[in-house]
Amino acid sequence: MDISKNYFQLFGFPVQFSIDEPELSKRYRELQKDIHPDRFAGKGDREKRLAEQFSTYVNEAYQGLMVPLARAEYLLVLAGVEMDPQNETTNDGLFLMQQMELREALAEVPSHENPEAALDEMSAQVKQSIELLLQEYETAYNAGLFDQCKASVTKLHFVTKLSREIEKLEAQILDY
Amino acid sequence: MALLQISEPGLSPAPHQRKRAVGIDLGTTNSLVATVRSGDALTLPDESGEAMLPSVVRYRAGDAPQVGRDAKAMAAEDPLNTLLSVKRFMGRGLGDIKMLGTQLPYEFGPEDGGMPFIKTVQGLKSPVEVSADILRTLAQRGKESLGGELDGAVITVPAYFDEAQRQATKDAARLADINVLRLLNEPTAAAVAYGLDKAEEGVIAIYDLGGGTFDISVLRLSRGVFEVLATGGDSALGGDDFDHAIAEWIIAEADLSEQLSPSEQRTLLAISCHAKEQLSVETSVALKYGQWQGELNRQQLNELMDPLIERSIRACKRAIRDAGVSLDQIQNVVMVGGSTRTLRVRERVEAFFSQAPLLTIDPDRVVAIGAALQADILAGNKPDSDLLLLDVIPLSLGLETMGGLVEKVIARNTTIPVAKAQEFTTFKDGQTAMAIHVLQGERELVDDCRSLSRFELRGIPAMVAGAAHIRVTFQVDADGLLTVSAQEKSTGIESGVTVKPSYGLDDGTITRMLKDSYAFAKEDMSSRSLREQQVEAERVIEALVAALAADGEALLSAAEFSTLQAAVDSLRQCHNVGTADEITAEIERVGQLSEHFAALRMDVNIKKALAGHNLDELDK
Numbered sequence: 001m002d003i004s005k006n007y008f009q010l011f012g013f014p015v016q017f018s019i020d021e022p023e024l025s026k027r028y029r030e031l032q033k034d035i036h037p038d039r040f041a042g043k044g045d046r047e048k049r050l051a052e053q054f055s056t057y058v059n060e061a062y063q064g065l066m067v068p069l070a071r072a073e074y075l076l077v078l079a080g081v082e083m084d085p086q087n088e089t090t091n092d093g094l095f096l097m098q099q100m101e102l103r104e105a106l107a108e109v110p111s112h113e114n115p116e117a118a119l120d121e122m123s124a125q126v127k128q129s130i131e132l133l134l135q136e137y138e139t140a141y142n143a144g145l146f147d148q149c150k151a152s153v154t155k156l157h158f159v160t161k162l163s164r165e166i167e168k169l170e171a172q173i174l175d176y
Numbered sequence: 177m178a179l180l181q182i183s184e185p186g187l188s189p190a191p192h193q194r195k196r197a198v199g200i201d202l203g204t205t206n207s208l209v210a211t212v213r214s215g216d217a218l219t220l221p222d223e224s225g226e227a228m229l230p231s232v233v234r235y236r237a238g239d240a241p242q243v244g245r246d247a248k249a250m251a252a253e254d255p256l257n258t259l260l261s262v263k264r265f266m267g268r269g270l271g272d273i274k275m276l277g278t279q280l281p282y283e284f285g286p287e288d289g290g291m292p293f294i295k296t297v298q299g300l301k302s303p304v305e306v307s308a309d310i311l312r313t314l315a316q317r318g319k320e321s322l323g324g325e326l327d328g329a330v331i332t333v334p335a336y337f338d339e340a341q342r343q344a345t346k347d348a349a350r351l352a353d354i355n356v357l358r359l360l361n362e363p364t365a366a367a368v369a370y371g372l373d374k375a376e377e378g379v380i381a382i383y384d385l386g387g388g389t390f391d392i393s394v395l396r397l398s399r400g401v402f403e404v405l406a407t408g409g410d411s412a413l414g415g416d417d418f419d420h421a422i423a424e425w426i427i428a429e430a431d432l433s434e435q436l437s438p439s440e441q442r443t444l445l446a447i448s449c450h451a452k453e454q455l456s457v458e459t460s461v462a463l464k465y466g467q468w469q470g471e472l473n474r475q476q477l478n479e480l481m482d483p484l485i486e487r488s489i490r491a492c493k494r495a496i497r498d499a500g501v502s503l504d505q506i507q508n509v510v511m512v513g514g515s516t517r518t519l520r521v522r523e524r525v526e527a528f529f530s531q532a533p534l535l536t537i538d539p540d541r542v543v544a545i546g547a548a549l550q551a552d553i554l555a556g557n558k559p560d561s562d563l564l565l566l567d568v569i570p571l572s573l574g575l576e577t578m579g580g581l582v583e584k585v586i587a588r589n590t591t592i593p594v595a596k597a598q599e600f601t602t603f604k605d606g607q608t609a610m611a612i613h614v615l616q617g618e619r620e621l622v623d624d625c626r627s628l629s630r631f632e633l634r635g636i637p638a639m640v641a642g643a644a645h646i647r648v649t650f651q652v653d654a655d656g657l658l659t660v661s662a663q664e665k666s667t668g669i670e671s672g673v674t675v676k677p678s679y680g681l682d683d684g685t686i687t688r689m690l691k692d693s694y695a696f697a698k699e700d701m702s703s704r705s706l707r708e709q710q711v712e713a714e715r716v717i718e719a720l721v722a723a724l725a726a727d728g729e730a731l732l733s734a735a736e737f738s739t740l741q742a743a744v745d746s747l748r749q750c751h752n753v754g755t756a757d758e759i760t761a762e763i764e765r766v767g768q769l770s771e772h773f774a775a776l777r778m779d780v781n782i783k784k785a786l787a788g789h790n791l792d793e794l795d796k
Contacts, residue, residue: 029401033564034781037593037654041357041554043719046767047774052653054778056593
């Protein structure tokens with residue numbers, strides 16, 4: 001196996017944003033069936049080590065394609081577009097305003113009369129904005145507009161973080 | 177008369193010969209060993225027909241340790257030298273053990289920050305050594321039953337076991353001279369035992385309440401591949417806690433002093449355990465302890481147990497959420513562990529999942545049976561098997577950053593094997609060293625997570641703060657064991673450790689324990705290491721011969737083929753006459769020669785797996 005193959009080539013998919021996720025999962029499992037270290041458990045240490053390396057790369061590639069945001073970022077890496085998501089900021093005022101409102105709403109959830117319903121509504125809202133941003137990204141990527149792609153990725157990081165906070169609060173409120 | 181086949185001395189056995197493989201359930205309260213015979217997995221009994229080996233070891237002055245029922249029978253009489261439930265101490269420090277909250281009768285050795293040693297008449301014993309004694313007894317049973325040295329074993333661990341606990345289990349196997357094919361998560365083993373791997377698709381929950389640990393796992397199954405979607409649980413919750421709750425109730429009712437002697441504690445716990453078991457059949461039991469007499473009914477017992485069971489249900493909710501599935505997607509619920517015999521547990525689990533859990537396989541044996549099935553496959557006895565288990569890490573792994581915070585590098589429930597790198601930088605101008613502190617856990621503060629290891633990266637060139645780029649790489653192998661390395665990018669200076677958890681044992685300690693373990697054994701260290709290398713050589717020869725037969729002609733030139741053929745012959749020769757060191761060197765040489773061939777074969781495998789997809793789809 002050539003570790004220099006990119007994730008898409010590894011699984012035999014074209015380099016593009018849209019991907020057939022069930023088919024990706026299927027190919028991932030087929031690959032692991034053949035190269036997982038368990039297949040080499042009774043063999044020599046060296047073969048096991050090699051299998052370990054390949055299996056690790058297949059896991060990395062699968063995660064890199066299966067998670068839409070990871071896939072979006074990976075496409076930019078392949079296109080040679082540099083970005084440091086930790087330090088990127090957005091200057092889209094409208095988007096920032098929406099984010100602030102959502103965060104304020106989240107802070108008020110615990111005192112809401114039906115916090116569970118409030119959380120459900122927020123989750124749905126956030127999910128929808130993730131969908132929209134992914135569509136935005138895909139359109140920009142297909143047109144080769146990488147600066148717009150970067151802007152979408154930055155926003156996606158914001159929203160993903162918010163969705164994680166919603167989950168955390170959900171766990172607290174529902175007493176998991 | 178049938179003729180017996182005898183192979184030429186030193187020749188590796190024919191590839192089709194069955195391997196001797198066992199599955200071992202190393203439990204908190206009881207342990208079992210199982211194997212596959214003519215397609216069926218069965219637990220192996222001792223000479224008196226008992227399959228369950230109590231996980232109890234008693235150390236005696238000047239004599240070999242007693243393991244199992246004989247040891248357990250002496251627990252009340254000789255509490256200081258009779259060690260029970262040491263699985264709870266594996267990979268733990270004394271502080272953690274005290275936090276288990278139960279009164280322990282043992283005397284611990286001087287604390288040195290590592291795993292605690294327990295004082296016995298045979299000297300200080302680490303939980304790892306005690307576990308090794310249990311494993312040795314089980315492996316011996318396997319050898320006798322299968323008629324020869326074992327080729328390998330699958331040993332099960334709770335899915336919730338962290339790095340330190342897994343490493344401790346592997347160390348115990350090493351001490352017991354067992355070739356570990358794989359550490360397997362107990363719940364996964366249970367699912368395999370139920371043959372749920374034969375179903376096409378589905379989500380399964382495994383509810384495992386043992387003596388000392390609770391595990392919940394959510395697995396997805398699709399065409400022979402098991403994916404652990406999420407695991408959770410409580411490594412300090414089990415049926416023993418029910419016994420303790422009852423014992424405390426008796427102490428309160430009888431107005432006893434809290435300072436009971438070790439043997440009084442044991443007696444009281446035995447009474448409590450018996451009462452718990454009876455109350456799954458009857459609605460009330462009479463109790464008697466010393467002068468005190470009383471009665472406990474099922475309703476009262478339920479009240480004592482409910483808060484504990486509730487903790488397990490909360491962990492279920494969390495695991496289901498982590499798995500990203502909904503409750504109604506769960507098609508099967510498997511019950512594992514002796515404590516699931518408790519009626520109340522069954523009631524509550526059934527109510528939560530809105531379905532009757534699977535109970536047809538003995539919940540005490542189900543894990544060992546699954547482990548045996550998996551061992552059979554891993555040893556190569558079932559080359560056509562489609563079963564593959566993809567495991568995840570149970571807890572997040574990370575590093576300490578400024579301010580006592582933890583930066584996660586690998587999130588929990590990530591599929592293994594996995595490697596991830598993260599970059600860090602220096603905090604001060606001119607800083608030339610960096611302390612790397614590896615942690616495990618979900619919380620944000622270092623103090624709330626488990627410390628796994630610390631090491632230092634030295635020789636960083638002096639730069640202004642924030643200019644150095646230190647790349648720290650975490651690698652977790654298929655057994656869930658971690659290696660961490662750090663590299664300064666501009667200079668390439670590197671430093672790394674295989675994480676020997678803070679509560680683990682260093683190699684020197686293991687060597688000493690190995691020597692100790694020979695005090696009562698017939699074999700000595702040097703003959704063991706020779707045999708180990710011979711076994712490894714046999715494995716390498718067998719793998720290479722099979723590989724050459726399968727793909728040699730297709731992938732290699734005639735010259736390459738004969739080089740490898742010659743390498744096999746020379747290793748075979750060395751295997752027969754060489755010392756341990758010579759065999760090791762020869763294995764290494766053959767390994768290097770065959771590296772290229774192994775890589776070519778791997779490539780062919782991948783092409784095979786993806787055959788029929790690539791071309792048309794890439795054309796689109």
